[in-house]
Amino acid sequence: MSCQKCKTQPVYEFTNKSRLCKKCFAGYFEKKILKTIRKYEMSLSSIAGGENDVRHKILEIISNKIKTNRKSKNSAGIKNLDDFSAEIISGIMAKNIPALKKLLPKTKTWGFPLYFTSDKEIMLYAGLKGIKGSIKRKENKMQKEINILFGELEKNDRDVRHAVVNAVMKAL
Numbered sequence: 001m002s003c004q005k006c007k008t009q010p011v012y013e014f015t016n017k018s019r020l021c022k023k024c025f026a027g028y029f030e031k032k033i034l035k036t037i038r039k040y041e042m043s044l045s046s047i048a049g050g051e052n053d054v055r056h057k058i059l060e061i062i063s064n065k066i067k068t069n070r071k072s073k074n075s076a077g078i079k080n081l082d083d084f085s086a087e088i089i090s091g092i093m094a095k096n097i098p099a100l101k102k103l104l105p106k107t108k109t110w111g112f113p114l115y116f117t118s119d120k121e122i123m124l125y126a127g128l129k130g131i132k133g134s135i136k137r138k139e140n141k142m143q144k145e146i147n148i149l150f151g152e153l154e155k156n157d158r159d160v161r162h163a164v165v166n167a168v169m170k171a172l
């Protein structure tokens with residue numbers, strides 16, 4: 001079982017069992033972030049918060065690779081799919097629909113380039129690129145419990161966080 005693109009040793013497997021090697025995974029990961037930045041016209045001219053967080057370091061690398069939208073004054077935040085999926089479930093449980101809307105990406109007014117990338121993808125990319133550090137997240141008790149639940153669900157479906165975010169994006 002080899003990389004679907006170049007037939008070398010894989011490091012990553014998708015839910016549909018297709019696999020990617022180191023180089024092709026890094027390309028896929030960067031492309032996904034660039035697509036998010038372009039689609040929602042995000043800016044990477046400044047990165048807000050978490051200087052010691054591995055996500056901050058990844059955004060610095062990405063910002064060096066692209067010409068960012070200099071017109072936008074919004075800074076990029078480091079939160080990613082694992083933050084937003086847990087906050088969305090938390091909002092649903094609190095029946096707080098206005099709060100849910102604030103957790104969905106919006107063009108120009110909002111900037112989280114890692115919105116669609118999971119902790120697992122981020123840590124794999126960091127490992128491949130020799131980026132040291134970890135994801136430093138402050139969770140409240142509810143989010144901690146939701147993330148334990150997601151951890152269980154991800155054993156069978158690693159895209160479950162994506163599914164939650166996509167469903168809410170379609171519904172609202």
Ligand SMILES: [Zn+2]
Pocket residue numbers: 003004005006007008020021022023024025
């Ligand atoms: Zn490959």
